[in-house]
Amino acid sequence: MLEMSTFIVLAVGSLFSYILVTTIYNLFFHPLAHIPGPFLCRISAFPSFYHAVKRDRHVWLWQQFQLYGGKVRAAPNLVVFNSPNAYNSIFSHKANVKRSKFYDAWSRNSDDVNALMTSDIEIHARKRRLLNLAFTDHSVKAAGPFIAMHIDRWNELLLDSEGGIDEWSCPRDVSTWTMYLVFDILMDLCFGAVMNTKEPGENPFQKIPQAFDDFVSYNYPITKTPFLELLIWLKPRGLDNLLEYVIPPTIKDHYAFVEDMVTKRLKEQRIDEMGKTRKERKDMLHFLCSAKDPDTDEPAFGFKDLLAEANLLIMAGSDTTSITISSLFFYLTHNQRAYLKLVKEIRDVFPEVEDIVYGPKLLKDCKYLRACIDETLRLSPAGPSELPREVLPGGTTIDGEHYPAGVIVGTPNWAMGRNEEHYGDAYTFRPERWIVSDELESLNLDEDVRKLRRGLHTFLKGPGFCVGQKLAMLQMSMVIARTLWRMDVRLAPGTDIGAGDSKLGWGLRDPRQYVLGDAYIALHQGPLVQVRPR
Structure with a gap:
């Protein structure tokens, strides 16, 4: 029988040998050994994990591009690229890649598999086809009046001048106000439910949108752990049950809320099917509850499936939209020329606020509004880092170089939006770059x-294309247009919440830049604004 001291020596020696052999392999024999990158990143995923914990991984990746060029080995088996060509090679329909195991790590358990959080190609394709039923052009158009109703009430609350100075309202934190607005809209469209989180006073549902941030902040570092493969293997073997005991209370509240909403909605659906009531309006859950499996003609979604998809709709639909709206208010209040130009367009195109509805006037004629949204999506992407893809057998070619099966590749969105070779003045908020103009002083050809x-793909492309893009664009356009039609907006004097600062370090020093945290979905605060009736 081995003595304890001998066992410890053997264990330490084995561990040291493993680390030494792995380090030598990663440095000299790994298929990515020739790719430039920081020394520690070439031998370990700990730097990537560390910055995921710090919530600044997007900025860290941008820094590596400044040091090493357009492709960087950010972990032993991960290459990130900062080029539109690379993006199109990775995310096109013909790309020989699939979602990496990063997505599997997000699931609560084996039942919690939705269209976004799975690496299985067949499961994703099947769920994606069914989700499309809830996001047709007809359903998006039908959502318009309900979106307008929530925006109008939100505008009333914004304009409440109690506590204000002179004719201006008291300062409003756009991130918080927008978070509640978008959550109310989404719960109405998904479940036909009235949450009223944007209303003044205490509301138990106001903690739910904040729980989304807690959810991604808790899970994102886990998905970037150096032990991801082991974690994925352990999840169905008891780790999922163990994690249930240690997840933060706010995340448990989030899970309970989603389960409660789906349970209530299913009861309503059964009553509808029995003919006791008849809802003229069909929310998103109606389409998912009614969806049939084309092979068996049985319901496509069971209860656990609906929980998973509802979780996806709430998380992706609320946070991502509120990020863009908050960011756009930041850039408009820090760029007076762009603000005045956008206000003029909106008030010239629409004689009355009631005219701001789904249709070509809003979505096509308001070119500067769309340009402002696109410019905001470039500078403040809802997903700041890369969406990792695993190369399939046979390999793939990216920027003229072959990458073998098993390698993870991606293009970080925050860094891509600041690619000076592609955008020129990449750090400047200049919506005009997205508008075709033949005027001599602002020549911008088609x-x-x-x-x-080719470098802006906030809603992705290829098999992972966002099914909710049209609904998101409608919400963002209506919120900005109706708000700026009704009121003037300015940055609250003496405030700088959300702005870059020299104390924040390289990449975040510019006070004209809106600061995001990286937790897979962007985290954000501010700006503080004041409003007054036009």
């Missing part, structure tokens, strides 16, 4: 704009 758009 081919110039098309070239720029």
Whole structure:
């Protein structure tokens, strides 16, 4: 029988040998050994994990591009690229890649598999086809009046001048106000439910949107752990049950809320099917509850499936939209020329606020509004880091170089939006870059704009294309247009919440830049604004 001291020596020696052999392999024999990157990143995923914990991983990746060029080995088996060509190679329909195990790590357990959080190609494709039923052009158009109703009430609350100075309201934190607005809209569209989180006073549901931030902040570092493969293997073997005991209370509240909403909605659906009531309006859950499996003609979604998809709709639909709206208010209140130009367009195009509805006037004629949204999506992407893809057998070619099966590749969105080779003045908020113009002083040809758009893919492309893009664009357009039609907006004097600062370090020093945290979905605060009736 081995003595304890001998066992310890053997264990330490084995561990040291493993680390030494792994380090030598990663440095000299790994298929990515020739890719530039920090020394520690070439031998370990700990730097990537560390910055995921710090919530600044997007900025860290941008820094590596400044040091090493357009492709960087950010972990032993991960290459990130900062080029539109690389993006199109990775995310096109023909790309020989699939979602990496990063997505599997997000699931609560084996039952919690939705269209976004799975690496299985067949499961994703099947769930994606069914989700499309809830996001048709007809359903998006039908959502317009309900979106308008919530925005109008939100505008009333914004304009409440109690506690204000002179004719201006008291300062409003756009991030908080927008978070509640978008949550109310989404719960109405998904479940036909009235949450009223945007209303003044105490509301138990106001903690739910904040729980989304807690959810991604808790899970994101786990998905970037150096032991991801082991974690994925352990999850169905008891780790999922163990994690249930240690997850933060707010995340448990989030899970309980989603389960409660789906349970109530299913009861309503059964009553509808029995013919006791008849809802003229069909929310998103109606389409998911009614969906049939084309092979068996049985219901496509069971209760656990509906929980998973509802979780996806709430998380992706609320946080991502509120991030863009908050960011756009930041950039408008820090760029007076762009603000005045946008206000003029909105008030010239629409004689009355009631005219701001789904249709070509809003979605096509308001070119500067769309340009402002696109410019905001470039500078403040809802997903700041890369969406990792695993190369399939046979390999793939990216930027003229072959990558073998098993390698993880991606293009970090925050860094891509600041690619000076592609955008020129990449750190400047200049919506005009997205508008075709033949005027001599602002010459911008159609081919110039098309070239720029090759680098802007906030809603993804290929098999992972966001099914909710049209609904998100409608919400963002209506919120901005109706708000700026009704009121003037300014940055609250003496405030700088959300702005870059020299204390924040390289990449975040510019006070004209809106600061995001990286937890897979962006975290954000501010700006503080004041409003007054026009």
